[in-house]
Amino acid sequence: MSRLSIVALLLASAAPAMAQPATTPPVPRSAGTPYAARTLPDRIMLTPAADPTQGMAVAYRTDTAQATSEAQIAISVDGPTLEEKAATVTGPAGTVKNSANGPALYHQIRFDKLTPDTVYAYRLKGSAGWSEWLQFRTAATQAKPFRFLYLGDIQNGILTYASRVIRQAFHANGGIELVAHAGDLAAQRDDLDHDDEWGEFNQAGAYNWSIVPQLPATGNHEYVDVTLPDGKESRKLGPYFPLQFALPDNGVPGLKTTYYVDYQGVRFIILDGTSAIDLGTMAQQTRWLDATLASSKAKWNVVLFHQPVFTCARPDDTVEIKAAWKPVFDKRKVDLVLQGHDHCYSRLTSETGREASAQARKNGAIQGPVYLVSVTGSKMYGLNDRARTQPDKTAEATELYQVVDVDGDRLKFRTYTASGKLYDGFDLTKGADGNHLADTSEPTIAVRTCTGNIGPDGGKCVARGK
Numbered sequence: 237m238s239r240l241s242i243v244a245l246l247l248a249s250a251a252p253a254m255a256q257p258a259t260t261p262p263v264p265r266s267a268g269t270p271y272a273a274r275t276l277p278d279r280i281m282l283t284p285a286a287d288p289t290q291g292m293a294v295a296y297r298t299d300t301a302q303a304t305s306e307a308q309i310a311i312s313v314d315g316p317t318l319e320e321k322a323a324t325v326t327g328p329a330g331t332v333k334n335s336a337n338g339p340a341l342y343h344q345i346r347f348d349k350l351t352p353d354t355v356y357a358y359r360l361k362g363s364a365g366w367s368e369w370l371q372f373r374t375a376a377t378q379a380k381p382f383r384f385l386y387l388g389d390i391q392n393g394i395l396t397y398a399s400r401v402i403r404q405a406f407h408a409n410g411g412i413e414l415v416a417h418a419g420d421l422a423a424q425r426d427d428l429d430h431d432d433e434w435g436e437f438n439q440a441g442a443y444n445w446s447i448v449p450q451l452p453a454t455g456n457h458e459y460v461d462v463t464l465p466d467g468k469e470s471r472k473l474g475p476y477f478p479l480q481f482a483l484p485d486n487g488v489p490g491l492k493t494t495y496y497v498d499y500q501g502v503r504f505i506i507l508d509g510t511s512a513i514d515l516g517t518m519a520q521q522t523r524w525l526d527a528t529l530a531s532s533k534a535k536w537n538v539v540l541f542h543q544p545v546f547t548c549a550r551p552d553d554t555v556e557i558k559a560a561w562k563p564v565f566d567k568r569k570v571d572l573v574l575q576g577h578d579h580c581y582s583r584l585t586s587e588t589g590r591e592a593s594a595q596a597r598k599n600g601a602i603q604g605p606v607y608l609v610s611v612t613g614s615k616m617y618g619l620n621d622r623a624r625t626q627p628d629k630t631a632e633a634t635e636l637y638q639v640v641d642v643d644g645d646r647l648k649f650r651t652y653t654a655s656g657k658l659y660d661g662f663d664l665t666k667g668a669d670g671n672h673l674a675d676t677s678e679p680t681i682a683v684r685t686c687t688g689n690i691g692p693d694g695g696k697c698v699a700r701g702k
């Protein structure tokens with residue numbers, strides 16, 4: 237494609253944004269086209285296959301000159317000779333997406349028939365040549381200790397503020413093998429041009445997104461508002477999520493935002509709360525959740541979705557989800573429920589409250605599902621009235637990341653602040669009778685909440701009431 241035609245395409249794609257009616261407030265744009273697709277692949281996102289011992293998938297973007305979806309993959313060797321034994325893998329034709337940053341071609345390639353517990357290197361073809369070699373490790377077939385990262389809503393201030401949290405998490409914690417995202421990866425409203433937001437999301441995680449398999453759940457912000465032919469307002473999945481993530485197709489039939497992955501003794505089950513609440517799939521998802529838990533042979537079962545069962549910011553819990561899914565979590569003895577949406581932190585071990593829960597622990601009670609809510613990005617909500625007594629620990633106006641280590645009968649959960657301070661932690665031990673929870677004995681920093689208009693860092697309180 238000539239330079240002239242690229243410029244013409246850029247102008248054509250920018251035109252609709254400029255032609256918005258005067259009543260629509262302009263969506264902020266980054267200066268220029270900083271996230272234009274280039275001659276080398278970018279937005280490279282690794283995801284596990286349904287069976288990550290044998291398969292991985294990659295989604296990425298190129299300029300439109302790179303018509304084919306083409307990768308090379310090899311079992312990694314330690315000398316600079318990866319190309320010698322690399323196999324070429326192709327994917328279906330890419331999908332063109334126009335945006336304010338110009339046209340881009342999105343590709344997806346699936347790697348299959350891989351050897352378990354093995355380091356592979358792959359690279360992707362762009363119009364000017366290959367990407368660097370990127371390495372991942374397939375999962376082991378048996379339970380084997382591993383570490384994963386759990387992130388709440390990245391959503392706002394993605395590059396400005398969330399990026400440091402993500403980078404601190406990876407910098408301070410080697411060996412992260414999976415990343416669980418609890419939805420609202422980008423705001424996709426009026427904060428910033430949506431393509432800029434996804435550019436920021438990729439810049440924030442950078443090569444970590446390309447070498448560590450990602451487990452994203454959709455949040456309400458992955459959906460965009462639409463008006464149906466009958467004039468009713470509805471929602472549909474926005475264009476970026478399915479382009480960015482080549483997910484396993486093993487969830488609720490027809491609902492690709494639900495899926496599960498077995499990883500070294502843990503079954504991760506990903507649900508779509510927005511579709512369940514707003515688009516009529518609650519019953520289907522609930523049946524699928526129950527069946528997927530019933531068939532799990534994993535020692536640990538972790539469920540990941542966006543709208544929390546127990547909220548720390550809103551006046552009410554998410555009643556639809558609480559009614560439909562909580563009984564299944566209880567019946568099937570789910571270990572962790574990882575959520576977002578509330579832009580605060582909450583670790584809840586009993587609906588009856590923290591005091592009753594602590595007393596029950598002292599008496600040797602079995603621990604049921606542990607409910608977590610967390611936030612990575614800059615938007616913050618104030619805690620609700622229940623949050624002062626119901627969850628074991630909460631935070632307000634605090635960016636956080638969570639590192640989880642799974643090792644046989646022990647699961648170690650640690651929550652860190654943006655600057656890397658230990659904020660919360662507990663260990664679950666799985667016995668014949670069920671789980672036992674122990675608070676970490678490592679020192680944690682003091683509870684972070686606003687006091688009036690003063691935030692926990694001494695400046696203004698940035699958490700607003702929901």
Ligand SMILES: [Fe+2]
Pocket residue numbers: 389391420455457577578579
């Ligand atoms: Fe959110």
